[in-house]
Amino acid sequence: MPARRRKAFQVVPDANTEIVGERASNAGVLLFSVVVFVVSFCVVLAASWLLTGGIGVVGVVCALVLAALATMSVHIAQQWEKVVVLRLGRFNRVSGPGLFWTLPVIEQNTMRVDGRVRVTTFGAEETLTADLVPLDVNAVLFWHVWDAKAACTEVGDFTRAVELAAQTALRDAIGRAGAAEVAIRREQLDRELKRALEEKVAPWGITVLSVEVRDILLPKELQEVMSLEAQAEQRKKARIILMEAEQDICEMMDDMGDTYAKNDAALRLRAMHLLYESVRETGGTVVVPSSFSEGFGDVLGDHAKDVLGGAAGK
Template identity: 80%
Template sequence: MAFGRRRAAQAQVAMADGGATPAAAQARGGRGRLRVAPDPVTEVIGERASNGGVLLFSVVLFALAFAAVLAAGTAATGGVGPATVALAVLLAALAVSACHIAQQWERVVVLRLGKFNRVSGPGLFWTWPVIESNTMRVDTRTRVTSFGAEETLTADLVPLDVNAVLFWHVWDARAACTEVGDFTRAVELAAQTALRDAIGRAGAAEVAIRREQLDRELKRVLEEKVAAWGVTILSVEVRDILVPPELQEVMSLEAQAEQRKKARIILMEAEQDIAELMEEMGDFYAANDAALRLRAMHLLYESVRETGGTIVVPSSFSEGFGDVLPDTLRETLGR
């Protein structure tokens, strides 16, 4: 029932957003606005890390401490009373609050009376009950955040939709806890702003073609912004750049015209080379009549070989080769 109500609510959001799908309505969030769509979980289902061991350790520790205090109280007073049970519960709770376990990828920021004391973990660590507190558990694994810019104007006033992915991780848990209120949200908004600014400084063609340069620029800008928060930007990858359909047609026509221009230039260069070669060959044949006649015979032979036909050669034509042909061949052509 809860699933059905959630789907119905998503459908109502989609209808209010102009008939778009719930996913599209959530991603768009409003016409002309930039939206960040973080991926809170980057692990595949079935491979998610479990905290069951930590919880089991806390339960076992509580039970052992409770049993030990209860046994000591019984031995001291000779019986089990309400005061003994209350004392056992209190001391067991203090033992659980003093002993902690951090996972391999976790760092725990410990404050003592409100002031930063240390960063603990991974593994087993202890704190003073009441005096010290575990303020924040920071996940130091690589995180993936997808973000995008919708209908952002470029330098030549062309609206573009750009989607990108940010890979980052926390390397300094202390700075992430004490220097910024919500470092996850801060990184997302910084990536959003950097993408918008990068698009606004370049033209539409430059954004669409020079994607790798846009990735490097975003990474450089983000590194400067988030370094003070104890965050490292691993890479920024632009996934998709959507150009308005009407602009796609114009850019296609422009590209076709550019290709036709290149084709004509190549054709003219080829004709120029051919003309230069023909000029050289003309000079050569002008100085050598025998070569010209042999060339004519070669062309004649090629035409007959390709078509498989027969050519009747007049006797006057064969006399023109008298200086270059053997006597036997000249007599054959003369017949």
């Protein structure tokens, strides 16, 4: 199988976010265990010295054994941790947070579960859509463990199981939709993934808070085609708007034509207004014949007629 094809089936989890809580709590737990061991060892040695008047090999051995048993009995869990306790291989209880006790040898702390919200990144490369277009999709999953017992006893590695379930759900969702639908309807894809994952991981004591698609990468050839399609759609909308504007103008001109047909003076005034607007911005000069002013005598009066005639003569 080619390297690129193998890569398409890989999950890309953010491993650092999965175990930060467990690693952060180890130092405190280790220090507490050391303190319990030292205190227990010293107490047993002191008791042996008081009873026998000295410290022998037997006293040291007893002190070591009892200190080890005391260390195995006393535990501490951080605020965000739940500890699954098994008794002789069977589930007994979930302890924590804080200080708790177990019976040495008989009970074991099987798993420390971080109950905080976890972030897992996953993706699917070259996944075929319903119209056979390969897509590269990356998403983020927010989830947390609400039932430590189910997470410990129902699935072997719940973190890995959630990652694989998320990737499978993403590939299935992409395969049921077309490329354009996947690229445009991200929110619908998020809801579909969340619903599918909730049904899958609920028996494992896990709750899916949200799924967010980050990147959808289309093939370059398809990007160019979709760009041309979008440009054609915009041109279509622009032409429709222009035609609607021309239709409105035509209706307005029709009304204006009826008005000017009934009033010759208004038509001549409109002609003068258009002539003025044509030279107002540029500051040009328009030369008109003197007979042009004769049509405004009945509108502007004799004085204005003389002025227009004199201006035209110049």
